[in-house]
Amino acid sequence: MGVKGLWWLLEVNSQIYQIYKDYHFRDSKLVVDGSNLAYHLYFRFFLDLSHGGEYLAFQALVQDFFTNLHNCGIKPYVVMDGGSSKSDNKLNNILKRNREFLRRAHDIALKGRRADLLPPFTLSVFEQTLNDMKVPLVRCFGETDGQLAALAREWCCPVLSIDTDFYIYDLPEGVLPLKLFRWDGVETDLGGCFIPCKRYTTFSFCTFFNIDPQLLPVFASLAEYDDVNLREIKWIQFLPADHPRKCRLEGLLSWLGARTDQTTEDILTAAMDLMPNMSQQARTEVWTMVRMAMLEHELPSSSLRGFFSEETVPPLPAEMLSCVPDWVRAPLARGELSGDVLNVLVDRRMILGIQAELSDLQSSNLTSQPIRQVLYGLLLGLGRGAVREVDRVELEVQPLVQGAAQQLRLATLPQADRAVRLQVCLETLGVEEETLEGVPAHLRLPVAVTRYWLRRASPEPTLLKALLMVMVQGELIRQNGKAGR
Incomplete structure (x- = not known):
């Protein structure tokens, strides 16, 4: 789901936009956030939303996308969300978003308005098309973002996604934002075909905002954790008086930039001190939840590399071992069974x-x-x-x-x-x-x-x-x- 407001901050403000660097992408592995890509392709090309889905046209788009990658020497490895094992915070966000989708569904049916509501079989068509094209695909058990990022780090290749959660991970080859990835505008130079795009790296981001890269998980957790007490902090008060924008995220980054010599615990304590009227119990709860959110931004070792190289099925998280029969794991991982099974x-x-x-x-x-x-x-x-x-x-x-x-x-x-x-x-x-x-x-x-x-x-x-x-x-x-x- 990403860090709320971060995409807007980087894209809309021309001065900050320079964090993205021009990149001619070719002859490389690429780890693809599959669900993100499916959503992006369907909505970007304005396919029908009102009559159950325009699946044939969508299938053609998916085929064109991966054909262009192949023509540029790019080897994609697609990772899909496998379902289950959601943290309480993420599950609450999913349910909240679901309620918003219900409202949009009514508006589409009543007034014919366009809205971001993916037709029900879009992801199934996407996975089936990739399997028909022999594009490597895996459905990840449990939390997907960390495993996807860990694979990109081990392979030293970029991630293709629109999810700004990946902007927090320290990835050697960075992130290629989907909205800035011109796959349908392939160009050629002396080195052959390439896809013109922009690349994001934590180095560029932290250099621009003058913060320690190790503080990015703290930044993301304070920015995205939806708590009434944290929302009351006026981060814009920490911006310079002559700053051209009154932006909450920039205020938080400015506040963090002034704490380069402090430990994570010191910074969290300082954040809690910005809410003096909060009870001790509420303080403890917020501290715990922010720490848990920070853990979600720590990269694990990749369990996906063996699947793509040797078809070794990724291991199940401990909480699933007693629930999921062995024979179910392989078809789930290959995208042959729905993640709803988990x-x-x-x-x-x-x-x-x-x-x-x-x-x-x-x-x-x-x-x-x-x-x-x-x-x-x-x-x-x-x-x-x-x-x-x-x-x-x-x-x-x-x-x-x-x-x-x-x-x-x-x-x-x-x-x-x-x-x-x-x-x-x-x-x-x-x-x-x-x-x-x-x-x-x-x-x-x-x-x-x-x-x-x-x-x-x-x-x-x-x-x-x-x-x-x-x-x-x-x-x-x-x-x-x-x-x-």
Whole structure:
């Protein structure tokens, strides 16, 4: 999510903008913040938000992006957020952002306004496209930013992201901000093709603001920790009287710059002293939370390097070991299973996707809730409690284990008889196998899902003809493609 306000500070102010250095990028490894890239590509090119997603055009953008990297000798390694193991602070931020997304979804549906609301299958299309292109991809277990940055440090290559959290890590080759990465404007010189871009380094940042690089985690933690007491500190009072901007972050940096000889503990104590009316209990709580936030900016050793070089699955954090079967780890890491699996197994929580729809109508997520109940039953079995679903409201949803699903166990699911697994799928969708006998094999799942949707959706769907036309068009393209080969 980044340090709030830092991107604005660096981009908008022309004097500070010089922290970014012009860079001709080519012939290098590149660690890519995958979720950031997917969001950036979809929103930058103004793809449709109001009608469920413009996925074909998005797929073409992803293909063009990675083709241009290849043409410039750049070897990308994409890291996706694996879900679960969120700190309380980050989880609260996610839930807060989710509530804002719900408001945007209503505005898009009601007024057709553009807003940053990613259609629900965008990340799935992104991962599938990368797997089809054989672009190395890993889904990281637990906290992603630190592992991604640690890999870039070990490989001595830059990170591609828009997340200003990476601006705090001391990375030898720095960060290439996505908004300043002109991948669609490839240029050529005597050295061949390159991508013109800007590069950020902590050296340039700390030199400009005259602070010790070791204080960057303190800066980030004081700037981003959302506490009412910290928000009351008037950091702008520490700016010079003739300073051209009254900026909170610059005031904090100016205050830190005057404490070059102090330890981290001394600086935190001084920050607490700026809030003299705070109780001792509140002081202790803020101190603890700021220290925890600082720990999130300490680089671990990378657990991802072995995956890319030897396909060694990254180890699970300790809190997940007893919850996640061994066979689940590899498909999760390769992006073949959704990261939501971890959220359910470890935290019994599912944060549902948000679509552009009117908030005074029933949430579209309720249509698929019976399917999720079967998923929860396969993952958790019975007797482990409900799953907390976060949608417009929070619901306690019970896992469901009935019919053929009673024969399955998560630990041995890959070895289960194919006929049993098929029966579970058919029972979940409410379809008899005989009903699908006249349907080509590759269309049986779409037909079964469409039948489920028509029976369950509220209000009643009116797009059946359009959906059938898309299926027919896709079948014609598939057949003509085969005939042309």
